[in-house]
Amino acid sequence: MSARGSVTAGRARSSSRDSILDSAGRLFGERGYSSVTVRDIASAAGVSAALVMKLYGSKEKLFAVAKPTEALLTDLDVPVSELGAALVFCVLMRRERGLREPWAMMPCTIQDTPRPEATRAKTRERYLAGTAGLMKDTTPDLRYASTVVALMTGFGEAVRTLGLFDGWDFDELVAHYAAIVQAQIDACQLAGQD
Incomplete structure (x- = not known):
């Protein structure tokens, strides 16, 4: 050659x-x-x-x-019926791999910036718009997407900061918490059919 x-x-x-x-x-x-x-x-x-x-x-x-990609919102490509499980799975996979958890870091990151109000507005818009797009929430106040963002932020904090679910089986925890998140996603889908 x-x-x-x-x-x-x-x-x-x-x-x-x-x-x-x-x-x-x-x-x-x-x-x-x-x-x-x-x-x-x-x-x-x-x-x-x-x-x-x-x-x-x-x-x-x-x-x-390989460095697993930290899929938060934009990289998720799953049917709406599986979105709750995908969101929860990603949080737990990041925990397993020792990767940073954006859901848990979001509140601290906002407070640590020189302009917390501006950062809060941008972050809220990014997370709400991304979540609303994934779950097809078109309500004027994005109520379902807001609830999912709140649930995921709380879950990220509970898993990473408080260690509340340390003794749980991985798959059992995905199923348990995904059902809570998916209930809001499903309610959004039903509201959109009215």
Whole structure:
């Protein structure tokens, strides 16, 4: 192989590695370790599963080097009927991975800025607009999205700051708290049908 061919192959391999890591991080962040397959990652990265295995050796080794994406709102791509579970799952996955928790940090971040009122307004708008868009809340006061933001902020604080759910089974906690969040999302869907 010529020097030029070797450089081109190296770039392609580097590009494939980046694509695989990005795809793995996004998928692990969205769905967790056990719900993601090597084939899922390969498909999302546009490469073969064999190349993923050649470059990383195993799903476990890939998981160790991938940086799960911190999906808060914009990266969620789930049906509205599963939104509560996805929101709760993401908080718990960030806890499991030792990643920062935006829901828990939001109140402190607002108070620590030089202009808390302006920051509060921007943050409220971003979180409300994002949540309302995901759950299709078109009420004039965004009452359902407001409730979901309040529930998730409280959950983030309870999980990360207070450690209230430390002894719970992961899946049991997702099901339990997701039902509370999903009740507001479902109520919003019913209100929109009137």
